[in-house]
Amino acid sequence: MPIHDLFSPNTVLPEARVETTDYFTITPILYPSSPIDSYISQSNDIIKLATPAQLKTHPNLGGLVILGIVSFVEKYVRTILSSLVAINQNCRNRCYDMQIRFGSIDWYKHEQMGLALIDRDPLSGSKEIKAKILNIIGLDINKNESVKASLQDYENLCEIRHCIVHAAGHIGANNAQKLNLPEPYNSSVVSVNFGTIQTSIASMENLIRSLNLLICDHVITTNFIHETNPIFSKDWSIINEEFSRTARLFWCESDFGPLDDIKIKTTFDNLQLRFL
Amino acid sequence: MSENRFEQHAEKLSRDELLEYYKDIDDGTILKKLTGRGAKLLSAPRGAGKSMLFKKTYYKCLDSIDHPLPVYTNYSQYFRVEDAGHNRPTALITFRRWVLSKIILSSINSTDYLNIAALSILEQFEINPTQLTRFVESLEGGTFDETEIELSPDKTCEILLAIAKMANRKRVILLLDDAAHAFTPEFQREFFDVFRGLNKFLVSPKAAVYPGVTSYGARFNVGHDAEIIPVGLEPENQSYLEHMIGLLEKRVLPEELQLLKKQDGLIELLAFAASGIPRAFILMCSYYIDAETRNPTKGASQNGWEAINEWNQYIETLYESISIKVPRFKNYIQCGSELYRYFLEAIKTYNYKNNKHSIYLAVEEKNSARYDMLIQFMEYAGILFRRKQISQGESGLFNRYLIHLGLQIQHKTLIKSRGRSYRQLVEFIQRPDNVNHRISYLSLLSGKLDERCSLELPPCPVCRTPRLNGEAKYCMTCGSRLSDTSIYSEIIKQPINVLKITQNKKEALLRSGYFNTLADLLPENAIEQLYRIDGIGRHWANEIWQQAQELTLA
Numbered sequence: 001m002p003i004h005d006l007f008s009p010n011t012v013l014p015e016a017r018v019e020t021t022d023y024f025t026i027t028p029i030l031y032p033s034s035p036i037d038s039y040i041s042q043s044n045d046i047i048k049l050a051t052p053a054q055l056k057t058h059p060n061l062g063g064l065v066i067l068g069i070v071s072f073v074e075k076y077v078r079t080i081l082s083s084l085v086a087i088n089q090n091c092r093n094r095c096y097d098m099q100i101r102f103g104s105i106d107w108y109k110h111e112q113m114g115l116a117l118i119d120r121d122p123l124s125g126s127k128e129i130k131a132k133i134l135n136i137i138g139l140d141i142n143k144n145e146s147v148k149a150s151l152q153d154y155e156n157l158c159e160i161r162h163c164i165v166h167a168a169g170h171i172g173a174n175n176a177q178k179l180n181l182p183e184p185y186n187s188s189v190v191s192v193n194f195g196t197i198q199t200s201i202a203s204m205e206n207l208i209r210s211l212n213l214l215i216c217d218h219v220i221t222t223n224f225i226h227e228t229n230p231i232f233s234k235d236w237s238i239i240n241e242e243f244s245r246t247a248r249l250f251w252c253e254s255d256f257g258p259l260d261d262i263k264i265k266t267t268f269d270n271l272q273l274r275f276l
Numbered sequence: 277m278s279e280n281r282f283e284q285h286a287e288k289l290s291r292d293e294l295l296e297y298y299k300d301i302d303d304g305t306i307l308k309k310l311t312g313r314g315a316k317l318l319s320a321p322r323g324a325g326k327s328m329l330f331k332k333t334y335y336k337c338l339d340s341i342d343h344p345l346p347v348y349t350n351y352s353q354y355f356r357v358e359d360a361g362h363n364r365p366t367a368l369i370t371f372r373r374w375v376l377s378k379i380i381l382s383s384i385n386s387t388d389y390l391n392i393a394a395l396s397i398l399e400q401f402e403i404n405p406t407q408l409t410r411f412v413e414s415l416e417g418g419t420f421d422e423t424e425i426e427l428s429p430d431k432t433c434e435i436l437l438a439i440a441k442m443a444n445r446k447r448v449i450l451l452l453d454d455a456a457h458a459f460t461p462e463f464q465r466e467f468f469d470v471f472r473g474l475n476k477f478l479v480s481p482k483a484a485v486y487p488g489v490t491s492y493g494a495r496f497n498v499g500h501d502a503e504i505i506p507v508g509l510e511p512e513n514q515s516y517l518e519h520m521i522g523l524l525e526k527r528v529l530p531e532e533l534q535l536l537k538k539q540d541g542l543i544e545l546l547a548f549a550a551s552g553i554p555r556a557f558i559l560m561c562s563y564y565i566d567a568e569t570r571n572p573t574k575g576a577s578q579n580g581w582e583a584i585n586e587w588n589q590y591i592e593t594l595y596e597s598i599s600i601k602v603p604r605f606k607n608y609i610q611c612g613s614e615l616y617r618y619f620l621e622a623i624k625t626y627n628y629k630n631n632k633h634s635i636y637l638a639v640e641e642k643n644s645a646r647y648d649m650l651i652q653f654m655e656y657a658g659i660l661f662r663r664k665q666i667s668q669g670e671s672g673l674f675n676r677y678l679i680h681l682g683l684q685i686q687h688k689t690l691i692k693s694r695g696r697s698y699r700q701l702v703e704f705i706q707r708p709d710n711v712n713h714r715i716s717y718l719s720l721l722s723g724k725l726d727e728r729c730s731l732e733l734p735p736c737p738v739c740r741t742p743r744l745n746g747e748a749k750y751c752m753t754c755g756s757r758l759s760d761t762s763i764y765s766e767i768i769k770q771p772i773n774v775l776k777i778t779q780n781k782k783e784a785l786l787r788s789g790y791f792n793t794l795a796d797l798l799p800e801n802a803i804e805q806l807y808r809i810d811g812i813g814r815h816w817a818n819e820i821w822q823q824a825q826e827l828t829l830a
Binding site: 043148198 | 364366368369370422424495497744745747748749750752753754755756757
């Protein structure tokens, strides 16, 4: 005689199975816009969901938006790093001694080896991001206060995301310690209101914008302005392709409008003028 | 008695002047709490004597080896630091460094006073005072400085305790003046986060705050993390007049006191008109003495009424300036101006019609955040003062307020008679049968208070959709980032029209070609330039400069 039907009804429910292929759409490898533009577009899209009225009706919506934002940040970092491995010889040189799993080599195409390189590395924390940027690009972002401050916010949001993903928003001792929460919060649950969502999104936008500027400065300086490889000594026809790929990677369309060949050349000329 | 005897700000008085003019507000309990252990928050409106208490504590402790080592720091330059860090991701980190750097630099002032060389200790902790000074000066000068200064509340406490040991003191007290001198809640919250971190067994921080408008943040638990000490004298208190007159005797010359006493009831009335704010009382008396000396009058002097009106004008300017400092609250301030005039009218009608005696107003308790905000702004400016709530049985609870007595005198809310005298008004205020005139919440702003108190927010710069609310950082229609302007830069851009001076004087300033905005009036040497303008004169040069300073501070 079963016992469980004394606790909850043993109703026969229609079958429901997860078919994994239903959850994905096949997209081309190349990203339609620069990583920063993708980030801004995804972030702007998700912001509009979380209105005060929607948040009131759906209390879990705020947490989902936080998950989305953290995911967009991680995606930005992954894209920038893998793209630089694909287009930048200095970054490729730095990666020569790094190991890639066989499975990743088998799964990714040749031009996606950058993604294969960081495939198993979680980027859901400031330490991981700092380490990867240092190893692949050779840039120590610890020296930049703006990025450091925003990365601390990212670290906190990742910890909050942890509570949402693993305990339906309930906080654990480990999370509380990392978030530096005082004692009254030991029985608390993540509750994200309109103001906190707006602040989180603003802080992450600051992070992405600062990172984009910092990495761009570093890449342009080390590749095009470096003493041993001065930008002025090269003919445009030789440098055109390499410079265009770099410009497309860091260009922020939402600030400067769409990028075309004329704009790339103007940017190159302005850069030359600045360093002449 | 020095030239500085009418100086309104304790921060500007020398040690000797301060000790000469100081008078205990109470039986010494506050001073005891300030020298004792534990975090404390000294809460009072402007001019109530917070800085005086801090400075008195500072010198008292410096002068006695039995007391802890005092460190006095003033944060009145908050606004400039906020402005320098505006829209920068590291603004709060830099602000934190500024708060701690100022404490370290102030500890050097204490050791200098005690003739102790603390530099070796700073070196031991790898702190370079020249670097700290440069950092603080550049921020306060409006230049954002991201110099890495390795200072945390813990490290600051360690340094202070090492200095205290050198000075043969067992403990340290931190006297953090003008701690709530900012209207950006993020900065205030950051400040109180640091404040909490500075509270140790042997280090006790004390901060001066304003009632109502200070944001402590979620991490700071008022009452648990720090005890609130209300400062100020209540005009209803039996010893009030005795205290105020005692304070006056320390500030004026005997012949000046005689001049004030010539008018029966004048000193007492000015004390009541100050509504418990010593700075107001001293200023009104000095105005009267100055006016009588320059232009003596016979009989009932007009100069006494003018002294009261002068101070009233100052607090009204201070109140209205909130809408310049925090433009989003413009509607609140407008509603508040109507509301306190309505309060004054209500008391007047009550006293005139019923031949009763009331200086209080009791407003039906209503749970409204907007109404609370309105009242808080008025408390900050000292327009009204909360008194104990009263219960009226079935009619419910009523919030009881003392409306600024100076304003009540100016608006003639108390006595109907035309030829009212100073003495008559003093007796009215002192009557023990003063009752509370009760009014309903719904009568406020014709029942439209909650509707009219909305935030004034700029729309989205891209699609012009109005901002959803004060917390919105993105447009909810197009997703664009909404930009905030720096409060300080907006404040100093204000035209001189915001000054409370006559139209003729405003025109004279504009004609000079030097003074178009408040920013032009801020430099110290502006007073001299103002003095040279026809139609301004010495008194108004000072007054205009003071007004500009007040309007640009929090």
